[in-house]
Amino acid sequence: MNTRKISDSTVRRLSLYLSLLRDMSASGTALVSSVELAVGSGTTAAKVRKDLSNFGSFGKRGQGYPVEQLRSGIESILGVQRQRRVALVGVGKIGSALLGYDDLPARGFGISVAFDIDPKKIGRSVFDVPVLSMEELEDRLSADSIEIVILATPPPVARDVAERVRSAGVAGILSFAASKLEPDEGLAVRWMDVALELEGLSFLISSAANGSEEM
Amino acid sequence: MNTRKISDSTVRRLSLYLSLLRDMSASGTALVSSVELAVGSGTTAAKVRKDLSNFGSFGKRGQGYPVEQLRSGIESILGVQRQRRVALVGVGKIGSALLGYDDLPARGFGISVAFDIDPKKIGRSVFDVPVLSMEELEDRLSADSIEIVILATPPPVARDVAERVRSAGVAGILSFAASKLEPDEGLAVRWMDVALELEGLSFLISSAANGSEEM
Numbered sequence: 361m362n363t364r365k366i367s368d369s370t371v372r373r374l375s376l377y378l379s380l381l382r383d384m385s386a387s388g389t390a391l392v393s394s395v396e397l398a399v400g401s402g403t404t405a406a407k408v409r410k411d412l413s414n415f416g417s418f419g420k421r422g423q424g425y426p427v428e429q430l431r432s433g434i435e436s437i438l439g440v441q442r443q444r445r446v447a448l449v450g451v452g453k454i455g456s457a458l459l460g461y462d463d464l465p466a467r468g469f470g471i472s473v474a475f476d477i478d479p480k481k482i483g484r485s486v487f488d489v490p491v492l493s494m495e496e497l498e499d500r501l502s503a504d505s506i507e508i509v510i511l512a513t514p515p516p517v518a519r520d521v522a523e524r525v526r527s528a529g530v531a532g533i534l535s536f537a538a539s540k541l542e543p544d545e546g547l548a549v550r551w552m553d554v555a556l557e558l559e560g561l562s563f564l565i566s567s568a569a570n571g572s573e574e575m
Numbered sequence: 576m577n578t579r580k581i582s583d584s585t586v587r588r589l590s591l592y593l594s595l596l597r598d599m600s601a602s603g604t605a606l607v608s609s610v611e612l613a614v615g616s617g618t619t620a621a622k623v624r625k626d627l628s629n630f631g632s633f634g635k636r637g638q639g640y641p642v643e644q645l646r647s648g649i650e651s652i653l654g655v656q657r658q659r660r661v662a663l664v665g666v667g668k669i670g671s672a673l674l675g676y677d678d679l680p681a682r683g684f685g686i687s688v689a690f691d692i693d694p695k696k697i698g699r700s701v702f703d704v705p706v707l708s709m710e711e712l713e714d715r716l717s718a719d720s721i722e723i724v725i726l727a728t729p730p731p732v733a734r735d736v737a738e739r740v741r742s743a744g745v746a747g748i749l750s751f752a753a754s755k756l757e758p759d760e761g762l763a764v765r766w767m768d769v770a771l772e773l774e775g776l777s778f779l780i781s782s783a784a785n786g787s788e789e790m
Contacts (some may be wrong), residue, residue, distance in 0.1 A: 366782075368775070375774045438774045439781030445771070453675050457668035458769065467770040468777075497671075508776055510769075531783070532776040534769070548779035550772045554673065555682040555750070558661070558767045559590045561655045561723055561747040562683075564763035566579075568653030568746070574633070 370411055376401035377408070379467075381431040382544050391424040409541035418470075426505075440468040445505055447530075448474040449479050449521055451491050454536050458510060460489040472502060473508065501528040511535040522549075581652075585626055589649050591616035592623070594682075612697040632721040635708075647758055655683040662745075663689040664736055665727035666696050666706050667753050673725060674702040686725065688715060712736075716743040726750040 363449040366374075380400040384392055394408040401408075412425065441459060446464075448455055448471045458464065459471060471575060474491045476482060482493045492500060503510070511518055511527045511533055518537035532548040581589075585785055595615040609627075616623075630652060647703065650656040661679075663670055663686045672676040673679065674686060689706045691697060695707045709713060716724070724740045726733055726748055733752035741746060747763040 365779070366778075370772065371778050373777075374710040375768075375771045378774070398664060437781075438776065439777040440774055444773070444777055453672035460668050461769065463770050464773070465775070471774045473730055477763050507780060508773065524611045531780040534772055534776055546783070548783065549774050552767060552769060552772060553590075554676065554767060555678050555684060556587065556590045556765060557749055558659070558679070558684045558723065559593070559655055560586050561749055561763055561765050562659055563581075563586050563589075563652065565653075565722060565746040566762070567764065 370414070371438070373403060373407070373411055374400060374438060376403075376532050378431065378434045378440075379413075379439065381418065381427055381434065384427045387429050389427050392427050392430070393424040394551070396424075420501075443470060443528045444507050446508045446510065447501060447506045448489070448510045448512060449476075449494075449497070449525070450484055450536075451476040451478070451500065452512060452514075454510035455510075456486055459489050460511065469508070473504060473506070475500075497524055498528040501530055506530055508534065509533045511537055514538055522547075581629065585629070586653070587693065588618060588622070588626055589614060589653060591618075592626070593646065593649045593655075596642055597640045600646050603692070604642050608640050609640040611639075615743065625644070626630065641762065652716055658683050659687060659722050661686045661723045662716060662719070662721045663725045663727060664691075664709075664712070664740070665729075665751075666691040666693070666701055667727060667729075670725075670727035671701055673727065674704050684723070688719060688721075690715075712739055713743040716740065721745055723747045725750055728752055737762075 367545055380397060381392065394405040394412075396403040397408045397454050408455070412430070413526055415433065428429050432441065436487040442463075446469050448458060451474050455474065455476075457501060459474065464470060471489055474486065474489050475494050476491050477494050481491045500506075506528075507530065509530050509532075511525070513521055518535060521536070526547045530547070534549075534550050534552060536552050592612050595612060596607065603710065603769055606673065609623040612623045613620040625664060627645070647656065658680075661684050663673060666674070666689050670689065670691075674689065685702055689704050690709050690712050691706050692709050696706045715721075721743075722745065724745050724747075726736060726740075728736055730752040733750060737748055737750070741762045745762070747765075749765050749767060751767050
């Protein structure tokens with residue numbers, strides 16, 4: 361299978377299925393139906409079946425899908441069958457919150473090292489994660505074979521930091537800094553932008569309100 | 576124009592254009608080209624022109640789009656021409672970070688009130704936002720005509736809180752709690768899920784690596 365043909369929205373649904381499958385796996389459930397996966401992830405059973413058939417997983421009629429097999433299959437597609445090596449740059453409000461966020465190590469993205477420019481933070485640990493100086497950035501990212509950097513710096517410095525991170529051989533960046541980064545061959549970038557999501561919500565609310573006014 | 580025909584990805588691009596237009600507006604720039612908007616938001620000039628023609632805004636050849644008119648047009652489509660009334664439920668790590676996040680009021684989503692169950696937090700203010708008890712939730716949401724609630728509770732209680740928020744007449748929820756909420760007529764929901772974004776990144780990295788191995 362050429363995984364590069366899987367759309368972004370399919371990948372998002374695979375993440376949601378995986379979350380459900382891990383819970384089922386933990387509680388010892390052996391089989392799951394497409395309907396159960398659909399209800400738990402806000403989609404339709406037909407969509408679930410199509411998503412899963414994409415990579416050769418077919419449930420047995422009247423039985424459903426084997427939970428363990430499906431879980432490990434999706435983990436393999438998403439590349440999360442093992443812990444990813446993750447670092448954080450910027451130990452401010454958002455960064456500190458992320459260091460204490462139990463969901464990340466539980467889902468394979470434990471942060472092993474953090475970087476900041478604040479002398480009061482450097483040399484200390486936040487939730488057991490050591491905070492290093494920005495001068496150590498490239499060397500430490502390379503030495504630890506960091507694969508993903510979470511960027512939680514102020515927006516004005518995000519571009520420079522992203523360039524340093526890329527030059528250190530890191531493959532992906534998740535950025536909380538609103539400034540757009542130049543697309544770059546060999547570096548995958550995703551954004552977490554609270555205000556952008558709120559604008560999307562505001563749009564949905566406005567169009568719903570306009571829709572009802574038109575009636 | 577029927578705004579409900581605008582796709583989610585178009586809405587995301589409108590947000591990015593708006594962010595650029597506001598900066599240009601602040602610095603007194605009068606005209607902007609589709610190329611400038613494209614570069615700043617990681618898309619193509621053709622896509623920009625198509626997005627903007629969707630709602631009747633056409634640049635003049637060789638001149639570009641008038642910044643002010645475009646800014647106020649997009650603000651109106653997104654429903655952010657005025658401040659939205661926003662509340663926060665859950666003043667933990669993520670919630671506290673959001674209360675101190677200057678970007679939110681700057682983009683029209685200042686949080687005016689927060690709720691928590693912790694007696695040590697109730698009655699205090701965090702970054703000047705008062706923290707109230709969960710017993711006051713419905714009454715206060717109604718009294719303040721809150722339109723959007725940011726949900727930053729632990730996942731197990733998110734569903735119950737969402738139901739209470741909906742019953743108080745709130746139109747939209749932005750949830751940091753990983754648990755899926757039941758889709759509900761009249762309530763728009765969006766998610767911020769750091770681990771889900773990291774899984775998406777992991778997928779991109781894995782498929783890039785698989786792609787190069789195939790060569």
